Amino acid sequence: MAELVIKNLHVSVEGNEILKGFNLSIKQGEVHAIMGPNGTGKSTLAYTLMGHPKYEVTQGEVTFDGKDILSLAPDERSRLGMFLAFQYPISIPGVTVANFLRVALNARRKEANPEDKGYPIPAFRKLLNEKMALLKMEPSFAARYLNDGFSGGEKKRTEILQMATLEPKIAVLDETDSGLDIDALRIVSEGVNTLRGPDLGVLVITHYQRILNYIKPDYVHVMFNGQIVESGGPELALKLEEEGYDWVRERFGQEPQLS
Numbered sequence: 001m002a003e004l005v006i007k008n009l010h011v012s013v014e015g016n017e018i019l020k021g022f023n024l025s026i027k028q029g030e031v032h033a034i035m036g037p038n039g040t041g042k043s044t045l046a047y048t049l050m051g052h053p054k055y056e057v058t059q060g061e062v063t064f065d066g067k068d069i070l071s072l073a074p075d076e077r078s079r080l081g082m083f084l085a086f087q088y089p090i091s092i093p094g095v096t097v098a099n100f101l102r103v104a105l106n107a108r109r110k111e112a113n114p115e116d117k118g119y120p121i122p123a124f125r126k127l128l129n130e131k132m133a134l135l136k137m138e139p140s141f142a143a144r145y146l147n148d149g150f151s152g153g154e155k156k157r158t159e160i161l162q163m164a165t166l167e168p169k170i171a172v173l174d175e176t177d178s179g180l181d182i183d184a185l186r187i188v189s190e191g192v193n194t195l196r197g198p199d200l201g202v203l204v205i206t207h208y209q210r211i212l213n214y215i216k217p218d219y220v221h222v223m224f225n226g227q228i229v230e231s232g233g234p235e236l237a238l239k240l241e242e243e244g245y246d247w248v249r250e251r252f253g254q255e256p257q258l259s
Contacts (some may be wrong), residue, residue, distance in 0.1 A: 002065040002081060002169040003027045004049075009060035011048050011223075011226075017058070018027050018044045020226035028169050029198040033212055034205050035237060036223035037245045042205045045089065046174040047221075050084045064170065078104075079111040081169035085159035087178050091147040097158060098128060098142040106233065108166065131164040135191045153184030160191040170201040177211040189214030207240035223247050224239045 004026045011019035019040045026032050036042055048055040051074040064067050069077050092100065106118035119127070130144055137157065147155050158174055163171050173192070177185055192215050196202065204215055205238065212220070212234065220237045222230040224245075229252050230236065 001028045002201070003063075004082075004170045004203075005061075005063045005171050006062050008047075009045075009048070010058045011044055012056045013044065013054060018226055019048065022060070022223075022227055024221065024228060026170060026201045026203055030202045030219065031196065031202045031215065031217045032219045032221065033203065033215075033217040033230075033237060034203065034221050034223050035207065035209070035240055037248070039208070040223050041226045042233055044226075046084060046172050046205055049172060049187075050082065051077055056202060075107070078166075079108050079170075083163050083166060083168035083171040085156070085163060085171065085173045085176055087175040089159055090148050091145070091150070093148045095146050096143055097146050097161070099254060100146050101128060101142075101162060104162070105165060114137075128165065130246060131161060134209055135161060135164060135195055136187075137161065146231055151184075152179040153181070153187065156184070156188045157191060160188060160195070164191070164195055167199070169199065170203070170236075172203045172205065174205050175207065175249045176204070177206055177208065185211060209237045212237045222248055224252050 006022055006024045008017050009022040010017060022041075022045060024032070032044055034045070043056060046057075046107065048057065049157060051069075051072065057070055064077070064080055064082060067080065070082075102119060102124050105124070109116045109118060129139060132139060132141065135157070144150075147158060150158065151218065159176070176188060180188065192202065202215070204211065204217060207210070209219075217234055217237070220232055220234060221228045222236065224241065
């Protein structure tokens with residue numbers, strides 16, 4: 001069983017320290033949620049985990065499946081079984097959803113076996129159709145250019161389709177609820193729940209409790225000033241929904257850094 005372990009992680013952006021001794025462990029099969037006010041370092045954590053060069057790790061360690069990942073490139077982390085669903089997915093005109101996913105999947109196959117020639121097109125089409133049916137997506141979606149002209153909900157559903165196709169061991173959802181109306185949020189959440197199981201660990205990063213009405217977490221963590229300051233079960237998210245973050249600021253005393 002793969003496990004993502006973060007120990008005493010310190011991260012700076014342009015000389016400004018954002019993460020200040022962050023600790024967390026996530027195993028396959030577990031769903032964790034991180035909540036916190038704006039600017040406390042939640043997205044910094046997500047991008048650091050996937051190796052964005054803007055984020056400088058100054059102290060601490062991150063291991064995945066027993067391997068130190070901080071020296072690995074983003075594509076190497078992905079091939080190990082990590083996945084990041086972006087808060088703001090980018091558009092790639094001219095590249096269809098199907099071609100994008102086939103290239104990504106073939107890269108993983110080649111990592112496992114350098115002699116692998118990649119998915120034959122008929123086999124890949126069958127696989128993709130199965131994944132889209134699982135997520136209740138129209139087959140025509142695969143022929144559209146990646147995120148080009150997509151609504152906010154369509155972009156987020158495409159992220160979940162990527163997750164379904166690549167079958168990661170640990171997935172980080174960076175504010176997947178951002179910009180979604182209630183119907184789109186429900187549809188995207190249903191997709192995540194469909195994929196949920198013993199082989200997938202999920203880290204849901206969010207400001208609001210509403211997505212956790214659909215994706216039920218096993219653990220909820222409150223992040224403030226670059227650290228986890230409180231952990232509990234789903235009841236902790238309800239407390240934040242009812243009381244906001246004022247009690248966090250009062251208890252821990254400092255305003256978060258901008259990130």
